Amino acid sequence: MYKKIVFPVLSQFDPERIHYFAMGALTFVCKIPGFKAILRNTFEVKSQSLHRNFLGLDFKNPVGLAAGFDKNARWIDELDVLGFGFIEIGTVTPKSQEGNPKPRLFRLKPDEALINRMGFNNGGVKEVVENLKKRNSEIIVGGNIGKNKLTENEDALSDYLIAFKGLVDYVDYFVVNVSSPNTPGLRDLQEKEPLKKILSALQIENQKHQKPVLLKIAPDLTNSQLDDIVEIVTETKISGVIATNTTLSREGLKTPAQKVQEIGAGGLSGKPLRNRSTEVIRYLSEKSQGKFGIIGAGGIYTAEDAKEKLEAGASLIQVYSGFVYEGPAIAKNINNKLKK
Numbered sequence: 001m002y003k004k005i006v007f008p009v010l011s012q013f014d015p016e017r018i019h020y021f022a023m024g025a026l027t028f029v030c031k032i033p034g035f036k037a038i039l040r041n042t043f044e045v046k047s048q049s050l051h052r053n054f055l056g057l058d059f060k061n062p063v064g065l066a067a068g069f070d071k072n073a074r075w076i077d078e079l080d081v082l083g084f085g086f087i088e089i090g091t092v093t094p095k096s097q098e099g100n101p102k103p104r105l106f107r108l109k110p111d112e113a114l115i116n117r118m119g120f121n122n123g124g125v126k127e128v129v130e131n132l133k134k135r136n137s138e139i140i141v142g143g144n145i146g147k148n149k150l151t152e153n154e155d156a157l158s159d160y161l162i163a164f165k166g167l168v169d170y171v172d173y174f175v176v177n178v179s180s181p182n183t184p185g186l187r188d189l190q191e192k193e194p195l196k197k198i199l200s201a202l203q204i205e206n207q208k209h210q211k212p213v214l215l216k217i218a219p220d221l222t223n224s225q226l227d228d229i230v231e232i233v234t235e236t237k238i239s240g241v242i243a244t245n246t247t248l249s250r251e252g253l254k255t256p257a258q259k260v261q262e263i264g265a266g267g268l269s270g271k272p273l274r275n276r277s278t279e280v281i282r283y284l285s286e287k288s289q290g291k292f293g294i295i296g297a298g299g300i301y302t303a304e305d306a307k308e309k310l311e312a313g314a315s316l317i318q319v320y321s322g323f324v325y326e327g328p329a330i331a332k333n334i335n336n337k338l339k340k
Contacts, residue, residue, distance in 0.1 A: 285313025
């Protein structure tokens, strides 16, 4: 029903507006007495076989919602009823920022993909913390952190530390985002020395908290750069990697080249990313000999996609574009097949 009726109607409208409309509708429904329980019973798959102990945390299932969907931790209780095993909020920056000019989110329907150049639009650490204080759900929540657009790269460490310190009492794990293509110069922080500096400092701050820290990387890294990532993760003793963020590549798209060109800059997510993200997961898993954790993201729409990531070396997976195209039952559909 969603793919045949709901999505075709919703996709006639601006993607960012529909995002807020859909979440507003879910929030409204969840306030009606009894409806939260009905939704939970509809979408949640309960099975001990789905439980994952990862990063020292007990995940009720391996299907999470990636960062970028609930940037300000506004909808954790509502999203929890849709059967996800964990939710990653953010990317959160120290100060609030508007992000890039609109329109900044685009559908490539022939490819079942999205292009976004959101630019870390979020309310900042203080607003996100206030929202986290209000949540009732016990679902595992990760905090994806980044730097403000106006912060120079040489001062980026300060932003990551501010975000970390602000969120540390309210999230279960952290993700360091240096791989979004939508903040000018951010990906330069993936280079060996600046990345090592940021992660080492966070780990020093983390000594008294012992929260799992992961690094989110781009799919566009070369094997040589991935070798550096393995070395840095091992040396700094962070918990692992999320592979991968969105790509700058536009290769092999079914959407007409002229339309893609008209959309312009931004990170591509969805089905076109599936193979490359799996390659990166497999490469990291083999090179590290499984010595650190991996969460797989990129082009996951079905249980088969999820299994591919898990077999390549991921312990958990995250969806985003798949949630948009497949609808609210995506976690249920994947988990039902994984438990078998």
